[in-house]
Amino acid sequence: MDYALNDTAKIGGAFAAVKGRFKVQGGRDMLSMVKGINDFRNTFVAHQEKELTDARLAEMQLKAWIEGLKVLSSAN
16 A cells, blocks of 8 residues: 555556556555554564553553554445
8 A cells, every 4th residue: 555655656467457456446545544553462462562451442442453454444
């Protein structure tokens, strides 16, 4: 998504196909949502840079993940 929305290089072939598939309406909002989910995942889940002890934060982020999956699954 980031490549499709932000890279200005004019490369054809597979790169053009990726841009075409991921440059969707509402893409900037989706990219922001995905970045937020990814940042949380990297900080608290995958790399465990910080311990997740805040139940409210965990609940809020779990809801964001669910909403994110819903949005991404319905994107054209």
